[in-house]
Amino acid sequence: MFSKLVVALALASFSLAYGVTSPGESQNWTTVGPQSATWKRESTDPKTFAAFLTNEDRKALPQNNQLLAGSVDGTTGRVQFEPPQGGWPEGNGFRVNFCRDADSPEAILAQSNDFTISPSGVGSGGVGPLEGAPQAQDLDVHATEKSNGAMARGAFEAAKDGLMGLMGFLALMAV
Numbered sequence: 473m474f475s476k477l478v479v480a481l482a483l484a485s486f487s488l489a490y491g492v493t494s495p496g497e498s499q500n501w502t503t504v505g506p507q508s509a510t511w512k513r514e515s516t517d518p519k520t521f522a523a524f525l526t527n528e529d530r531k532a533l534p535q536n537n538q539l540l541a542g543s544v545d546g547t548t549g550r551v552q553f554e555p556p557q558g559g560w561p562e563g564n565g566f567r568v569n570f571c572r573d574a575d576s577p578e579a580i581l582a583q584s585n586d587f588t589i590s591p592s593g594v595g596s597g598g599v600g601p602l603e604g605a606p607q608a609q610d611l612d613v614h615a616t617e618k619s620n621g622a623m624a625r626g627a628f629e630a631a632k633d634g635l636m637g638l639m640g641f642l643a644l645m646a647v
């Protein structure tokens with residue numbers, strides 16, 4: 473009982489930092505157009521960060537730590553990265569690292585899960601007709617964050633509220 477509490481507290485303190493909520497397995501990127509990332513931030517986190525695209529496979533990413541954005545406003549929770557010069561690479565095993573600044577790819581504040589960059593529109597990074605709608609697709613992302621209990625529940629509630637709003641909106645449209 474007590475040890476469970478200790479583990480819960482340890483996990484809770486881990487969550488008090490930048491946490492990349494997308495991209496990841498449940499939200500891949502495409503090679504077409506800007507691609508988005510979302511995250512959670514605590515007030516103790518640095519206000520800005522630099523975002524790097526990484527991959528251990530040099531065939532997928534000939535030069536590692538490709539800078540996507542030198543200074544992202546961490547308070548916004550969401551950013552769209554323009555395609556790098558020469559376009560997006562393609563393949564599996566990509567991660568986005570949030571780092572201290574553009575000169576410090578080794579000073580990692582947070583790291584996304586593995587994701588794929590594919591040429592089609594499958595698993596798009598959020599460019600599409602539903603872009604403005606409540607982020608129902610984020611439900612998947614948060615549901616997988618089992619270690620992040622309280623925050624995931626909060627995000628789930630927020631997503632649920634968004635869904636309720638969407639349903640209300642659709643109900644209005646149907647009248």
Ligand SMILES: *[C@@H]1O[C@H](CO)[C@@H](O)[C@H](O)[C@H]1NC(C)=O
Pocket residue numbers: 496497498499500564587588594595
């Ligand atoms: C993302 O890509 C991985 C690997 O190709 C795949 O297993 C996963 O189902 C994809 N997720 C989505 C939401 O398309």
